[in-house]
Amino acid sequence: MRTDIFARLDREPVPPKIEVPRMTRTRLALFGGTSAFYFAVVVAVLLSTWLVTLDWKIMLFRPYQQWPELHAFLDYYVVLGQRGPTAVMVAAWLGWRSWRQHTLRPLLSLGAALLLLNVTVGAVKLGLGRLGPHYATQVGSAELFAGGDIFPSGHTANAVVTWGILAYLATTPRARRYLSALSAVVALGVGLTTVYLGTHWLSDVLLGWAAGLLILLALPWCEPVIAVVEAWVLDRRDRIRERLRARRRLVPSLPVASGGPRLFPAPVDREEPSREAVGAAGHARPARSRPSSDRLTA
Numbered sequence: 001m002r003t004d005i006f007a008r009l010d011r012e013p014v015p016p017k018i019e020v021p022r023m024t025r026t027r028l029a030l031f032g033g034t035s036a037f038y039f040a041v042v043v044a045v046l047l048s049t050w051l052v053t054l055d056w057k058i059m060l061f062r063p064y065q066q067w068p069e070l071h072a073f074l075d076y077y078v079v080l081g082q083r084g085p086t087a088v089m090v091a092a093w094l095g096w097r098s099w100r101q102h103t104l105r106p107l108l109s110l111g112a113a114l115l116l117l118n119v120t121v122g123a124v125k126l127g128l129g130r131l132g133p134h135y136a137t138q139v140g141s142a143e144l145f146a147g148g149d150i151f152p153s154g155h156t157a158n159a160v161v162t163w164g165i166l167a168y169l170a171t172t173p174r175a176r177r178y179l180s181a182l183s184a185v186v187a188l189g190v191g192l193t194t195v196y197l198g199t200h201w202l203s204d205v206l207l208g209w210a211a212g213l214l215i216l217l218a219l220p221w222c223e224p225v226i227a228v229v230e231a232w233v234l235d236r237r238d239r240i241r242e243r244l245r246a247r248r249r250l251v252p253s254l255p256v257a258s259g260g261p262r263l264f265p266a267p268v269d270r271e272e273p274s275r276e277a278v279g280a281a282g283h284a285r286p287a288r289s290r291p292s293s294d295r296l297t298a
Contacts (some may be wrong), residue, residue: 038211041210130204131143132201151207152211156187
């Protein structure tokens with residue numbers, strides 16, 4: 001048994017017992033409160049209230065011009081909210097966890113969260129069609145139903161979901177607390193960075209935070225489906241393994257030259273019949289021998 005620190009990187013002999021999060025009363029209360037906040041932001045933008053006025057004030061303030069020294073760093077920091085790079089990084093980590101713990105639940109949970117994110121956030125984006133600050137046409141307008149796709153902020157919602165899934169899948173309360181704080185800081189920074197760069201209104205970011213949090217809070221409702229999919233995939237894997245093992249049993253273990261079994265029967269050598277003259281009575285008579293060279297020269 002390995003006792004060094006690298007032993008923790010080895011695959012566990014048996015799948016550990018993992019406590020699956022449930023939809024508790026606290027989670028339901030948070031889900032209801034976040035939903036109310038979500039709809040409040042949407043209504044505030046639809047009615048062009050003080051929130052839209054605040055959006056325009058921040059946009060005209062142009063933070064990227066007020067603090068230009070931060071621009072280079074924040075251009076890289078905002079990548080932590082992009083779908084492709086973050087999904088690859090998190091999927092690599094969760095894939096290793098799936099291999100180590102003999103379970104597909106981490107990867108399936110990430111897939112379910114990203115699917116919900118694409119469907120819910122994408123539908124609202126296309127439905128409201130809001131233009132971004134750089135494409136705004138009328139000062140003070142909410143810029144809705146104009147063919148845009150920035151409300152809610154996909155960067156912000158993706159940062160909440162992608163990094164928050166690590167806290168959701170944590171196996172200890174201590175790790176869950178630390179990862180929750182870390183994901184909250186990253187998501188908060190990504191949202192504010194988009195406002196600084198002028199790619200999103202402040203209300204876009206508020207709705208993105210709410211949209212991402214709603215997906216994380218709703219994940220326990222997806223756990224039964226995740227369990228069914230995992231059981232189906234593992235069953236298919238076991239069937240494929242059995243088929244491969246059955247095929248390997250038909251392959252000879254030793255080469256034929258070494259005495260191993262033959263897959264095909266060996267060809268039978270056919271002897272050519274001797275050419276003998278047959279007499280009239282049916283008795284064979286020996287063929288005339290060819291005179292030797294000695295007789296020819298005698």
